[in-house]
Amino acid sequence: MVGGGEGAYIGGIHRYASRLDDQYELVAGAFDISAEKGRAFAGSVGVASNRAYGSYLELIEGERARADKVDIVSICTPNHTHFPIAKALIEAGFDIICEKPMTTTLEDAVSLHQLARSSGCFVGVTYTYSGYPLVHEARALVAQGVIGTVRVVQVEYPLEWMATAIEAAGNTQAEWRTDPKRSGRGGSIGDIGTHAYHLAAFVSGLKLDALCADLATFVPGRSLDDNAHVMLRYEGGARGLLWSSQVAVGHSNGLRLRITGDKGSLAWAQEQPNELLHTPLGRAPATIKRGRDDVSDAARVRTRTPPGHPEGYIEAFANLYGGFAEAIRARLDNRQVGPLGRDIPVAYDGLKGVAFVDAVVDSFERGSVWVKPEFV
Amino acid sequence: MVGGGEGAYIGGIHRYASRLDDQYELVAGAFDISAEKGRAFAGSVGVASNRAYGSYLELIEGERARADKVDIVSICTPNHTHFPIAKALIEAGFDIICEKPMTTTLEDAVSLHQLARSSGCFVGVTYTYSGYPLVHEARALVAQGVIGTVRVVQVEYPLEWMATAIEAAGNTQAEWRTDPKRSGRGGSIGDIGTHAYHLAAFVSGLKLDALCADLATFVPGRSLDDNAHVMLRYEGGARGLLWSSQVAVGHSNGLRLRITGDKGSLAWAQEQPNELLHTPLGRAPATIKRGRDDVSDAARVRTRTPPGHPEGYIEAFANLYGGFAEAIRARLDNRQVGPLGRDIPVAYDGLKGVAFVDAVVDSFERGSVWVKPEFV
Amino acid sequence: MVGGGEGAYIGGIHRYASRLDDQYELVAGAFDISAEKGRAFAGSVGVASNRAYGSYLELIEGERARADKVDIVSICTPNHTHFPIAKALIEAGFDIICEKPMTTTLEDAVSLHQLARSSGCFVGVTYTYSGYPLVHEARALVAQGVIGTVRVVQVEYPLEWMATAIEAAGNTQAEWRTDPKRSGRGGSIGDIGTHAYHLAAFVSGLKLDALCADLATFVPGRSLDDNAHVMLRYEGGARGLLWSSQVAVGHSNGLRLRITGDKGSLAWAQEQPNELLHTPLGRAPATIKRGRDDVSDAARVRTRTPPGHPEGYIEAFANLYGGFAEAIRARLDNRQVGPLGRDIPVAYDGLKGVAFVDAVVDSFERGSVWVKPEFV
Amino acid sequence: MVGGGEGAYIGGIHRYASRLDDQYELVAGAFDISAEKGRAFAGSVGVASNRAYGSYLELIEGERARADKVDIVSICTPNHTHFPIAKALIEAGFDIICEKPMTTTLEDAVSLHQLARSSGCFVGVTYTYSGYPLVHEARALVAQGVIGTVRVVQVEYPLEWMATAIEAAGNTQAEWRTDPKRSGRGGSIGDIGTHAYHLAAFVSGLKLDALCADLATFVPGRSLDDNAHVMLRYEGGARGLLWSSQVAVGHSNGLRLRITGDKGSLAWAQEQPNELLHTPLGRAPATIKRGRDDVSDAARVRTRTPPGHPEGYIEAFANLYGGFAEAIRARLDNRQVGPLGRDIPVAYDGLKGVAFVDAVVDSFERGSVWVKPEFV
Secondary structure, eight states, X not given: OEEOOTTOHHHHHHHHHHHHTTOOOOOOBBOOSSHXXXXXXXXXXXXXXXXXXXXXXXXXXXXXXXXTOOSEEEEESOHHHHHHHHHHHHHTTOEEEXXXXXOSSHHHHHHHHHHHHHHOOOEEEOOGGGGSHHHHHHHHHHHTTTTOSEEXXXXXXXXXXXXSOGGGGTOHHHHHHTOHHHHOSOXXXXXXXXXXXHHHHHHHOOOEEEEEEEEEOOSTTOOSOSEEEEEEEETTSOEEEEEEESOOTTOSSOOEEEEEESSEEEEEETTSTTEEEEEETTSOOXXXXXXXXXXXXXXXXXXOSOTTSOOOHHHHHHHHHHHHHHHXXXXXXXXXXXXXXXXXXXXXXXXXXXXXXXXXHHHHHTTSOOBOOSOO | OEEOOTTOHHHHHHHHHHHHTTOOOOOOBBOOSSHHHHHHHHHHTTOOGGXXXXXXXXXXXXXXXXXXXXXXXXXXXXXXXXXXXHHHHHHTTOEEEEOSSSOSSHHHHHHHHHHHHHHOOOEEEOOGGGGSHHHHHHHHHXXXXXXOSEEEEEEEEEOOTTSSOGGGGTOHHHHHHTOHHHHOSOSHIIIIIHHHHHHHHHHHOOOEEEEEEEEEOOSTTOXXXXXXXXXXXXXXXXXXXXXXXXXXXXXSSOOEXXXXXXXXXXXXXXXXXXXXXXXXXXXXXXXXXXXXXXXOHHXXXXXXXXXXXXXXHHHHHHHHHHHHHHHHHHHHHTOOOOGGGSSOOBHHHHHHHHHHHHHHHHHHHTTSOOBOOSOO | OEXXXXXXXXHHHHHHHHHHTXXXXXXXXXXXXXXXXXXXXXXXXXXXXXXXXXXXXXXXHHHHTOTTOOSEEEEESOHHHHHHHHHHHHHTTOEEEEOSSSOSXXXXXXXXHHHHHHHOOOEEEXXXXXXXXXXXXXXXXXXXXXXXXXXXXXXXXXXXXXXXXXXXXXXXHXXXXXXXXXXXXXXXXXXXXXXXXXXXXXXXXXXXXXXXXXXXXXXXXXXXXXXXXXXXXXXXXXXXXXXXXXXXXXXXXXOEEEEEESSEEEEEETTSTTEEEEEETTSOXXXXXXXXTTSOHHHHTXXXXXXXXXXXXXXXXXXXXXXXXHHHHHHHHTOOOOGGGSSOOBHHHHHHHHHHHHHXXXXXXXXXXXXXXXXX | OEEOOTTOHHHHHHHHHHHHTTOOOOOOBBOOSSHHHHHHXXXXXXXXXXXXXXXHHHHHHHHHTOTTOXXXXXXXXXXXXXXXXXXXXXXXXXXXXXXXXXXXXXXXHHHHHHHHHHHOOOEEEOOGGGGSHHHHHHHHHHHTTTTOSEEEEEEEEEOOTTSSOGGGGTOHHHHHHTOHHHHOSOSHIIIIIHHHHHHHHHHHOOOEEEEEEEEEXXXXXXXXXXXXXXXXXXXXXXXXXXXXXXXXXXXXXXXXEEEEESSEEEEEETTSTTEEEEEETTSOOEEEETTOTTSOHHHHTTOOSOTTSOOOHHHHHHHHHHHHHHHHHHHHHTOOOOGGGSSOOBHHHHHHHHHHHHHHHHHHHTTSOOBOOSOO
16 A cells, blocks of 8 residues: 555545455555655554555565565555556556546546556556445446436535635645645546546446536635536437535535436435435336345445445445456456456546546636547 | 416416415406306306406406406416516506516516516516525525525426426427427526526525526427526626426426535425525534524514424415515505515516526527626 | 414414315304403404304304304314313204314213214314325225235324423413313323324224323423323234324424335325335335325325425315315215215214223323223 | 354354454354354355364364464354353353344343353443444433433334245245244344344433333244334333334334433434434434544544445444454453443343343233333
């Protein structure tokens, strides 16, 4: 693991996710930008001192030399460092799991995606919400035509936690998120809007044709957007609306997706992830529960407990880790990938996410014109 | 009453609303475009045969001549007839209650609004949802600064009932709604989008600075939009998103408003109108119940039952009727209007609604450019 | 109307309910125990002074003598006066609508029920909640066997408003409710438990075989129960639990019913009355919405607005009034009763309610033994 | 681990729970009543073949002899085997984690509890639901007096999955649950009613004074109850109702607790475990979210993710495992137990659960009389 040391929220999540299904063991890491802090932290997560590295470069050097070198490296650092770290790791032949956004510039994203293809290394990108079993169920239902031709997509990702200038009050999580140098061109749109965009595309199976965006910055002192409105046009004629906000008081982590087709609709909300609402045209709304027997394989392999025993964010994250492991094992075993390793977010998803942010900011800067992302 | 005869949905609602509080008596009407049918219908709602008119012109002529002529006339006809009927009634000196949209062209709306002002006649426009007590409560809370400076407005009005071409299958309600000659330039945006726009402005107290719209028509054979996405910019910097849809499977009458300010947020949904969610910044969300003692006067005077005894759509409509009665009585008595007669939708609200539809269609037709409505 | 004057909550509800469907006109009343206050009040609800009576006896005398005497009299007085007023009215040949509980003693209830039968007068008893359309839909679904053989009934009616000794602070509504002389033997069980009992029997179609009860009085100074727990055994083997409480903080008017059969279950809550949850065995829960086309006749005739346009308590109450009117008209016309006049609460329902309270108090006083009510 | 092999639901949960926080390593097991199957299974969960035992007796013998013997043994077998296995393990000096009910007879429970005390071994009992952070928060709020003196407790645990005779169709989970020899005297009341009882006592802090029960068996062929109704009287005067059901169609795992005091109420439902509803007397209901900063220490130490990132059943279970680990470490280190190790379910809780089932069945068999459990 690179990054994810003391006080880093997402690093802990990666560790929970990796442990849950007993598919990973954390044996090495460069956990902190401060070599000293990183080494100190290593012990607290059971990493031996001789594999507690002071930097990702040291990690690459050290692990490369070992017979029992790590199989895969998770990158849990701030956005702007994803690219150099990922690049170095891939060039050294390591499979990686990279936090999103994959890079802070489209150029880097293109470059990394190409490197992934040419190297044959595995690059997983943690679009976490596609790990939820009912998200896969929704995707399967759309693909099976259960809601007919998709017409309208409504997706939103509102949050409260940055509604005040907490970055100025010492919140390091908020600090780099509001700094264009470390975050890239997008504020809320890059941090959470990309999750919303990925989720909508993942479930609907649609590719974006054009977008038209309006960005706003409400908290004084910020230079990046903390609220984004985007109108979407998908190939084939479907339309969508996307809202991301870091100033939405009352919303803890309110990612929510609604898709309407000509035969039915689906609705799912991340904070109640164990239920998927399906309304067939002209009929009563029905609640599909996670864990039932009659769901798709894609949902079933991502489920650990029966209905009524809630699963949540850590389990969804663990499903990504499980999928990454399956993909890598299948490559090693030279066999077909099992259902857990299919439909998982990889380098091209990362690239699409960065291209989306770029297109949104372009649209806004040019007066809210329709823009097509370079990669969809 | 003009219109509202056999099979007309909204006419029945007007009658429930007028009866509930014992402020109105239905004594005359021209209930149908067919004089014969209209007269036949009159008896079924207790109107004497000598006041059952064959047309609105007959009604005007007949009532004008009576000492006990009607005090006010409700117009419950399809959109394109609102203007000539309203104009004739006002010119004859009658107060009126007019269904929305007030007219089908901006020109007519301007003209009617001026006529209302110059004549001194009362013109109420049935923006029904502003009749709900908790909508008034939300408005009062915003006005009191409880959620601080408004930043983001999310409003939506999705419906399922026109998801198929029911207009081609003999549904008369859908038929005129999909006919530009009778509906005006807007499809979903005129029929329901105007309700959403009015509600958002009513509660937030904000005036629109510009909008940018994308319209779509999903059901084959339609010439008007059945889905609309609109990005909003309010004076002072607040932003908004508006979604109206007649093809949103699963939504019966899903008008919903969420407003976020820098100190808190409010959320209200028409299908659960007895609850208003208020989240103060950094605190637990609290559910304000209709009927409690600690609400504003504006909410209290629109409430008939204690908390837990649900009130609904008819009661909200009756609140408009009550407000119109109060406004007229105050004028007659030459006294100040009481709280029930304040903040009620009148001709200028009707004009703003028509201007909004015009601006939305203009924006879309010009490629989704930012447009400022002529009246806000 | 007898009772229902200034400050009387339920009298106002009766008036809304009677007006909504234009089936009743309020023309006479003895509105207050104080003759003077009652007469003063009459004018405020449009009753002519010569029909504003000082007492129910005066009303009987006055109306009897008129050619245009009232058709029906509503009794909206405290519990202990229901019997003498109802008796006198029936003996004078008037149809009546009586608030529940019908009487405060079982003896009186038996007597009144017999009088109703022998006189042929109509006696409606306002078990309000059976006026809701989806309650009728639930009853129809059970009767049609949709949930199979009923096994378990869970019904509850919790309220917050008497959680403190408001009767000692001048709340007249609470005052007579906590006074055994005016309320009868039951506190919460008589006031609201009887509603719950009626609703459960109404929907399930089951007759009680025995009950076992535990009463409690939490607020100091009270002599009647303010919380009741009752275990139910129905004929045929179904079991039930009933909870009524006047001290349940957080509940405004929390009447809620859940019924499980061997093929499915139904759930309905009074505060969200426009939805009925139906779960078929082994399938996804489906939400039946009031106003849809595919509901039973019993539900349809009690519906005024389409799905998504919420109806509530006043509409449910109006449905009772409509049903009473239909029953009386059918008798006058010597024709079969239409669907609105069927399955409405009458004298025998009133009798069963009083017998239930009696059995509950008996069970508790005898140490929570199983008791069968005298009438079921 | 003893039990928990192929096809055993709860064994897998124990393994997830033990792995999540990296406090346990699974190194030995006797996973199946079939020695062969158990050994075969061991490899699939990473247990070395020399520690894959054929029975719990072999496990005891084998581990005892090792220097690196296991620290603690989880018992995940059917109910009737808990006692002999637990006894043998404790007598051999092992700390244990035992599934509930701890034993199938009160005699055995008393014996095991005494053995636990005399031996000094740690005995954790998996009353899973007390592992949820907001359950601890609720307990803390009650203890702090936030809802005042507790008056009424409503607890229920309805399930659908045994609504038909699945035990006759080869469901092994249902088979032993419906067999008195393996389950003990209680059916639904033992399987899930004990969870409800424990939860209610845990949060309210109240001890039971007496109970009065009605049991029913709906599915033909069963000899144990599949539905239980219990009226509760707590010391100090609070009252309660408990419902457990294995035939409640529509409920996946519907454990739900509501507690009312004289100053407020709390409500929590296991299927939405990230929210706790708190209504202060006379005020608006407020939703307390798991993960917020302003909760008690007891809740905070059981939380891994911020608000809006749902945690669920596995995390709750892991909190028990974490608590057990902390309790044992504190004993080993001879230090005070930290907050994660406090208020965890141990042998006395297991004993109380068995005593509760005994009292319920006694009450029912004696005609629903009031019975006081032997241990509360």
